[in-house]
Amino acid sequence: MQKLSTRHLLGIKDLTPADIELIMATAREFKEVINRPIKKVPSLRDVTIANVFFENSTRTRLSFELAEKRLSADTLNFSASGSSVKKGETLLDTVNNILAMKVDMIVMRHASPGAPHFLAKHIKANIVNAGDGTHEHPTQALLDSFSMREKLGADLTGKKVAIIGDILHSRVALSNILALKKQGAEVTLCGPSTLIPRYITDLGVNVSHDVKKTLAWCDVANVLRIQLERQQIKYFPSLREYSLYFGINKKMLDDLNKEIIVMHPGPINRGVELSSDAADSHHSIILDQVENGVAVRMAVLYLLAGQN
Numbered sequence: 360m361q362k363l364s365t366r367h368l369l370g371i372k373d374l375t376p377a378d379i380e381l382i383m384a385t386a387r388e389f390k391e392v393i394n395r396p397i398k399k400v401p402s403l404r405d406v407t408i409a410n411v412f413f414e415n416s417t418r419t420r421l422s423f424e425l426a427e428k429r430l431s432a433d434t435l436n437f438s439a440s441g442s443s444v445k446k447g448e449t450l451l452d453t454v455n456n457i458l459a460m461k462v463d464m465i466v467m468r469h470a471s472p473g474a475p476h477f478l479a480k481h482i483k484a485n486i487v488n489a490g491d492g493t494h495e496h497p498t499q500a501l502l503d504s505f506s507m508r509e510k511l512g513a514d515l516t517g518k519k520v521a522i523i524g525d526i527l528h529s530r531v532a533l534s535n536i537l538a539l540k541k542q543g544a545e546v547t548l549c550g551p552s553t554l555i556p557r558y559i560t561d562l563g564v565n566v567s568h569d570v571k572k573t574l575a576w577c578d579v580a581n582v583l584r585i586q587l588e589r590q591q592i593k594y595f596p597s598l599r600e601y602s603l604y605f606g607i608n609k610k611m612l613d614d615l616n617k618e619i620i621v622m623h624p625g626p627i628n629r630g631v632e633l634s635s636d637a638a639d640s641h642h643s644i645i646l647d648q649v650e651n652g653v654a655v656r657m658a659v660l661y662l663l664a665g666q667n
């Protein structure tokens with residue numbers, strides 16, 4: 360069995376291009392499995408996985424849970440709300456108590472960047488980062504790459520990917536940039552200058568503030584949510600003005616003299632970064648991303664379990 364170069368998935372930063380290829384190939388096999396009448400395989404029987412979520416989630420949490428069930432793992436679900444975290448229990452105490460129940464793997468979402476990296480230094484279980492603050496969301500970037508490959512072909516070398524929206528507060532943006540650059544794609548970030556980190560071009564990406572030109576350039580537009588909950592100050596005058604200058608609607612896509620793919624990690628602010636007619640149009644592969652998330656997360660869990 361081929362192996363990953365790491366026993367945790369903390370970020371795309373730690374993956375080699377060969378790791379990404381292995382995850383993509385394994386996810387292709389699992390996608391076939393989950394489209395069969397019998398969707399379950401015994402690969403992770405006797406493996407116990409805890410999904411430990413300190414921040415809200417719909418897609419990532421359900422997708423990991425389903426991936427674990429499809430692999431026949433035993434699962435525990437923990438939400439900070441309603442737990443003893445509210446009584447002041449620390450992250451390390453919480454996780455060590457979960458591990459005392461003989462848990463093999465932790466899937467964790469946390470509002471603090473670096474929280475899964477901290478845990479990886481203190482505990483023995485495999486850790487999967489399901490989103491750490493504004494830092495990384497590696498499985499989202501992997502499922503995004505998988506979805507792009509399905510539409511554009513297995514080789515993303517030279518493919519033009521635009522990431523449009525609130526780059527500053529987005530863990531999806533950083534993980535996508537790192538994943539796409541490791542696969543040879545060209546990346547342009549587009550948004551108001553206040554929502555683009557100053558030194559981001561050090562990662563080898565282009566920056567644009569013109570959404571129409573960016574759409575005309577790209578093969579893929581990965582549109583990101585405006586994350587108001589992480590914005591302590593005003594980065595633009597109003598949502599209406601943001602939508603006017605950076606929002607994408609179906610007419611803008613129909614008027615391009617080529618087909619592009621529109622993606623969004625969800626949840627969508629309909630009518631802000633993406634209109635409903637664009638989100639629900641034939642240009643959009645948003646629900647394919649969600650379907651692929653299960654196969655990609657099955658691949659990640661299966662490969663990490665094989666490291667032990």
Ligand code: CP
Pocket residue numbers: 415416417418419420490496499624625626
């Ligand atoms: N894409 C994503 O992470 O969505 P959730 O916050 O619903 O998990």
